[in-house]
Amino acid sequence: MATLEDIGVSAFINILTAFTFLLAFAILRIQPINDRVYFPKWYINGERASPRRSRNFVGKFVNLNVMTYFTFLNWMPQAMRRSEAEIISHAGVDSAVFLRIYTLGLKIFVPMTVLALLILIPVNVSSGTLFFLKKELVVSDIDKLSISNVRPESIRFFFHIGLQYLFTIWTCYMLYKEYDYVASMRMHFLASQPRRAEQFTVLVRSVPHVPGHSVSDTVDHFFQTNHPNHYLCHQAVYNANKYAKLVRRRDRLQNWLDYNQLKFERHPEKRPTRKIGFLGLCGERVDSIEYYKQQIKHLDKILISERQKIVKDSKYILPVAFVSFNSRWGAAVCAQTQQSKNPTLWLTNWAPEPRDVFWRNLAIPFVSLSIRKLIISLSVFALVFFYMIPIAFVQSLANLEGLERVAPFLRSVIELKFIKSFLQGFLPGLALKIFLYILPTVLMIMSKIEGHIAFSTLERKAASKYYYFMLVNVFLGSIVTGTAFEQLHSFLHQSATDIPRTIGVSIPMKATFFITYIMVDGWAGIASEILRLKPLVIFHLKNMFLVKTERDRENAMNPGSVDFPETLPSLQLYFLLGLVYAVVTPILLPFILVFFALAYLVYRHQIINVYHQQYESVAAFWPHVHSRIIASLLISQLLLMGLLSTKKAANSTPLLVVLPILTLSFHKYCKNRFEPAFRKYPLEEAMAKDILERTTEPGLNLKAYLADAYLHPIYRSFEEEEVLVQVRVDKHQTQTVSPSTSEISSPSPPRYVHHPSSPPRYVYHPPSPPHYVDHSSSSQYVYDHFSQPQYVDHPSSPPQYVYDPSSPPHDVYH
């Protein structure tokens, strides 16, 4: 049991770590060489030119302006300065709403912390039971501040029960307000959005096979019959998964070719060679450049034949289509209604926006979807409860003897005593570490196997799987000793009322553990997030070995995006911890507050400067956030009930039983009231937008607008390939196919982003030219645009912090 001093030491270490990270970030970010790592969003939005055009050579890479080092924490006020509307226009609704989760946390927990500390700490401390019990139990100082210190059967428990009521009501009230706000934000955003392809388009799956008719004919005929006044056109979907795989392989080969060519340019005395065997480790040695050129040529031939097959062979057309309507109303009707007598045919759903489509899963036949779902849910269950079994198995293999057998040349090193003892302590943990590191990827792959067809859905599903894992293995696993499987076993053999009691009893004892957890995972973890160590290293590696053109450099820069599958579940874990410990050990709350505040600042900064969302789901994840916080409330109520029943405050049970019922009915009410806003598109809204558009743009050719919105990415790559071949002939060194790390993701979406016909991004183009860069003081190194007091002078230009990409790039380093 940790004492207060232990906590203090831990806090000191973690604060120091976090501070180190922040300091490193502050120094690294003002180096021009790292500019693309820490401000990629600006480059993508076209709001910042290259920082390299500085006068002297050193200034290109290192920031020589000493003044900027003294204001190294100024990113914090900068991050705060933007309004929510500006964040929406800059980074999208998803990001803005994501930030609102943190402010929601603050709004819920600040008053809670104040009340709990003011009321419960005196109540708990003055009880002083634990002083008498000291001999039996090992009691920490933290426990003296917790509910454990209150004598059984004490009347003081009514303080705790009363506060639990108050906290529940307060949380529900804040949740209601927030849901209301987010729903209206979503509605407002959808209403004010310009014309977009997905507003007119419905994804139709399970198109039945009519003998003698192509899929296109069937779709045309069905919708011309059943939506005669609204149907416009449709786009067939091709099964291009094999082709995409080939393209990815070609990209990898192109990367190697680029790398070798660059190597040869820099050291022209020696042509690079490689072995042609397995992984380049064995076989004949050949000239690398020639080898890769040949490989690419060979692959190009296969690609062309595959491409022709796709276009010509009707087998490659999937029984899926993007059906477009001539009005939003028509699309809304089709998306929300049942089309066919057989409810497994002609399934209609809103089409995800083109960037969001996960093309690979469109090829999954509908019949296999339910089987896939069953298998994946069983696997998730197994993963959550039995994940220790394979790890223990791997651990038993991964010992020193095994290592020596595999790699005999390491024997001399391993036999050194120091290294041996280090490895013996380190190896068994390694399997677990690796597992936890790859877990989000595994969960994402599972979601992909489940067959969801949009990235946003995939991320939400992966997030929910990760949440279950965290809940069982981090929360319950830390409270109840033993593996999750052992817990499952003991829970199955306990009565329904015993389970909350067993967990409830051990909750106060685990407070110190969770405080440390919050500091390590929350404080230091968030601080490391802002440092972006991995993208920093990868960017510089790529820069060194692959980048030849400006475009390559742009592709090497990996902005990333809010990692919903990981951040949402861990956020929800903090809500759970806060709500559970609010009444039990209120001293934990300030630690959570610090986490929420710090994370809010960091993510705000990242969203403004770094992240580039791949899609816009318009806060589609909010219902999940809401319902998981409700679930946390329910868990906290049940555990308090269990805890109090062991305190022989039996008469409190009826009082507390009311709470879950009320919470559940509140949840149901919210579901009815707000969730349709996230699932359906009201006809009133659709009609209003249709009418507005008809009056403002009477001569609009919608068909032309929609013609290639949902064109399969294969066509785009065909076009690009054509360009590529042409370009090759003229100029050997220009490469249009971008080098990229091998990803599991689909072939298409990254291509969309740069394509000129992709729908308009949410970037403001203010009418007045921006004045942010002080051209008079041109000799000065003006880096932090936002720290200029100049903005105050131009209050009339509404979105103040955004560059106009149409104006020529500013040369800030001249």
Add this chain to the structure above:
Amino acid sequence: MATLEDIGVSAFINILTAFTFLLAFAILRIQPINDRVYFPKWYINGERASPRRSRNFVGKFVNLNVMTYFTFLNWMPQAMRRSEAEIISHAGVDSAVFLRIYTLGLKIFVPMTVLALLILIPVNVSSGTLFFLKKELVVSDIDKLSISNVRPESIRFFFHIGLQYLFTIWTCYMLYKEYDYVASMRMHFLASQPRRAEQFTVLVRSVPHVPGHSVSDTVDHFFQTNHPNHYLCHQAVYNANKYAKLVRRRDRLQNWLDYNQLKFERHPEKRPTRKIGFLGLCGERVDSIEYYKQQIKHLDKILISERQKIVKDSKYILPVAFVSFNSRWGAAVCAQTQQSKNPTLWLTNWAPEPRDVFWRNLAIPFVSLSIRKLIISLSVFALVFFYMIPIAFVQSLANLEGLERVAPFLRSVIELKFIKSFLQGFLPGLALKIFLYILPTVLMIMSKIEGHIAFSTLERKAASKYYYFMLVNVFLGSIVTGTAFEQLHSFLHQSATDIPRTIGVSIPMKATFFITYIMVDGWAGIASEILRLKPLVIFHLKNMFLVKTERDRENAMNPGSVDFPETLPSLQLYFLLGLVYAVVTPILLPFILVFFALAYLVYRHQIINVYHQQYESVAAFWPHVHSRIIASLLISQLLLMGLLSTKKAANSTPLLVVLPILTLSFHKYCKNRFEPAFRKYPLEEAMAKDILERTTEPGLNLKAYLADAYLHPIYRSFEEEEVLVQVRVDKHQTQTVSPSTSEISSPSPPRYVHHPSSPPRYVYHPPSPPHYVDHSSSSQYVYDHFSQPQYVDHPSSPPQYVYDPSSPPHDVYH
């Protein structure tokens, strides 16, 4: 513990009882005086004239044809002779599908019984463990045939497990086929249905209040904006609940007036009098006829003023409307989509058919619905688990002393020793009996409070409540001793794996109880259903005291309908018993088979001859039936698992765990595959019917057709009242307001049935004139039309057993 002989005696008694009922029925039904009790359906369909026009006076009341007494069981083959299509046309899809539940029971259990008896009985008997254990346990003969007789850890359990697999697969297969059939039956019926108002109409609730506009204006404006090409018209809904109450009171007074007038006519020497005080027990004595006439006159005045208020005062218009569209497509679209940004406004749903609307609940404001739902679900929970508490309380009051205090004049009777001991044994049980008797009514009232707006929904909800009650109090309550509350308590304090074990162990021991239960409740109960003792008595009482005109007699005849809230749950209980005991004590299965067969015959007869469904939900209850049978399967699997785990057949658990998972996924698949057919109306279907109608009836005036389809019944009663007043002036004795027993039901639906503008009933009108009555043998008493061998001669007229109402009424008794 009952021996085989005990079961035999019980079976004998119950068979005798059932036989007595059947015999009584056979004799009573062929008496002309009871014709309206046992064949009301024929009168309602207009297919039978009055049986009273016989030649001699006695023949009017008593069947003098001796021959017919010898063929008294011929109703059974008669009931079987109709095809399903004929039953649908005669009584509707609901009734036909209701009968299919019984055939489903037979289809599932006949092969199961054969297999189980052939395989399991030898396996169980030859094990013979129980002979050795006889000293410890009291073992019945039945137990020797059950799984209890198998030695623990025996390999023979694999027979049971294998059969459980087989039975599960077989049940699922039959369920799938049946669901498929019923769904296609529903689809086919809906497709072949003639034009009906509900196909074009959507019920809109939560119309928002726009200041300065009436509800009608708001509705008109909203739908003209958002469904411009499809909106046709709408009908406002008036809050006529108070008026309906007054009408019901007037009906009661009219009944009393009729009764007294009839009394006076029969005994003209003495004018009937009554006291005007409480319940006619005290106060001044007045002339009854004058008193009631005056009362009615007074009430008529109030009715007129209330009527005018409703028509003129806009406060009486509810924020609810029946919105009609110019095509089925438009209505289907509106019913399935979300209309408004605020999902609690403009809620659209398919309108129930006019006969099915429960008008009273339309006045419930939408906001209170969720609160009502919460309160009712809590009450149902309380009712299921704590219903013994108030009954025990009443029992403690309802003793002899209490009775003597309330009714001192009974003292001399009560003090007789024989009667006293009888009452002392009888009274405590009385409260429970009364409670169980009124339970369905209570559950129906609860469902009404919940706020459902269609009779069909009300009945389904009441049925599901009754099912929970039966499951907990009859099934679990019989297996585990103690009240439901005690069970709840013990279950809460048992582990999740212990619960199936506790129940599983006692299951084989309760087999004899359930066999007796099936015989008493199933066999004898069903036989008493066909006798219709209560309607018989009530009909003759009404006939004696109230009936003056032919129309009165028609109203006195109460055909009733399939009592879904009671029959569905008890049916589902038999499925549960059958599935649970199939593997455990297979000797129970034949008893269930007899029940299904007998009940099938009885209900077939009743549906053809007696019941008159008040509405047609087109088998909307099937998903409930399906899912409850699935639930029974799950329960049987869990209990077998629990039972086997006590038999130390531990290695069987993993084998059995697979079953519930498979069953659940089967259920999910069925839900996806078939349930939309019961909830939504596919656009393909709607469009096809629209197109067909447009081509066949191009000049159709749909607006006129729909104009008063959903007219509030108040308007109809206004019209009737007008007619009534007119009629009154001409002829004093003709009464149009029908006398009826005081019901809790709404004022309207019975009125619909006789209204000429109500939608067409499902009655065939065969083109060829029917030849069923042998006019040549006119002197013969031709009663059982179906027993005439004549039909065989006319195979060309398709629906053979149906009268043509358009032909003049046949005088069968001449």
